[in-house]
Amino acid sequence: ETGVTQSPTHLIKTRGQQVTLRCSSQSGHNTVSWYQQALGQGPQFIFQYYREEENGRGNFPPRFSGLQFPNYSSELNVNALELDDSALYLCASSLGGTQVDTQYFGPGTRLTVL
Amino acid sequence: AQSVTQLDSQVPVFEEAPVELRCNYSSSVSVYLFWYVQYPNQGLQLLLKYLSGSTLVKGINGFEAEFNKSQTSFHLRKPSVHISDTAEYFCAVSDGTDSWGKLQFGAGTQVVVTP
Numbered sequence: 561e562t563g564v565t566q567s568p569t570h571l572i573k574t575r576g577q578q579v580t581l582r583c584s585s586q587s588g589h590n591t592v593s594w595y596q597q598a599l600g601q602g603p604q605f606i607f608q609y610y611r612e613e614e615n616g617r618g619n620f621p622p623r624f625s626g627l628q629f630p631n632y633s634s635e636l637n638v639n640a641l642e643l644d645d646s647a648l649y650l651c652a653s654s655l656g657g658t659q660v661d662t663q664y665f666g667p668g669t670r671l672t673v674l
Numbered sequence: 675a676q677s678v679t680q681l682d683s684q685v686p687v688f689e690e691a692p693v694e695l696r697c698n699y700s701s702s703v704s705v706y707l708f709w710y711v712q713y714p715n716q717g718l719q720l721l722l723k724y725l726s727g728s729t730l731v732k733g734i735n736g737f738e739a740e741f742n743k744s745q746t747s748f749h750l751r752k753p754s755v756h757i758s759d760t761a762e763y764f765c766a767v768s769d770g771t772d773s774w775g776k777l778q779f780g781a782g783t784q785v786v787v788t789p
Binding site (some may be wrong): 564566591600603605616 | 775778
């Protein structure tokens, strides 16, 4: 069974640029959630995708957007990068369709904005 | 909205000593509770979860947690720690009212195990 994978591992961008992060969900999972973890803090929920549709969003501006593909992999896009966007971005996959879902996390993408 | 409070930001502990990490949550409605561990430069690994049933939950690596509804707490314990338990531990709650399994995390507790 393949776990959750994310790419790239690390990324350095400058303010104003755009970035795309990628996530492959665990085999059999149709739901992907994205979290932002700033240094020294707990992860914060960005949004969730279920069967290619957004299924809930946290308190993040519209410049954070996402996609889910038919194979349930997902992308997180961030436009007009700001210094505060520097963080570890975590993707989690789950079976979906139930409130008792357990999320399984990938290793994360470390984004640095200069 | 849910909130999760981890009462200790850092817990130093000697090898083979017991450790308890404290977690309190805000809601009185039905909740699902989780503990995750994060080793340096890695993602989150699920230690254990409480969904329903017995209030004492056993997880991986010898960890256990007790759900206390009246005190809205979900404290994590291990009777004897190893050097390899040095990591950041996160308590998380899902209240089932929003996205499936959406998690609200605490700020984390850094456990440092010394010989």
